[in-house]
Amino acid sequence: MLKVGLTGGIGAGKSEVSRLLVEHGAVLIDADRIAREVVAPGTPGLAAVVAAFGEDVLTEDGTLDRPKLGSIVFADPDRLAVLNGIVHPLVGERSRAxxxxxxxxxxxxxxxxxxxxxxxxxxxxxxx
Structure with missing residues (x-):
């Protein structure tokens, strides 16, 4: 197995490179997509986020209110570290699987x- 890390800033072309590599048979593991999955309604990840930041980070339909959560964590490095401590291990676990x-x-x-x-x-x- 060849493990390739693909990185770059917004607009750098990661999605296009990923698409082309997948067309040629590569397996894509998209950390952003996984980060959304691990905090989907009904997941332990979302429950942990709510336990850490309160019910206010949920929309009326029970999904994560990303703008609300962002306003909390991006204003406070300690709170961002808490969020990363919840989400990053879950993303790593799913990526490894x-x-x-x-x-x-x-x-x-x-x-x-x-x-x-x-x-x-x-x-x-x-x-x-």
Missing amino acids: LEEAAAEDAVVVHDVPLLTENGLAPLYDLVV
């Missing part, structure tokens, strides 16, 4: 925002 499910000879592309900034580059065989 998807990677383990891939074929032994697969090229697995991990689309990870802030990959290098978070010190994750050593986890991959190649970073693009």
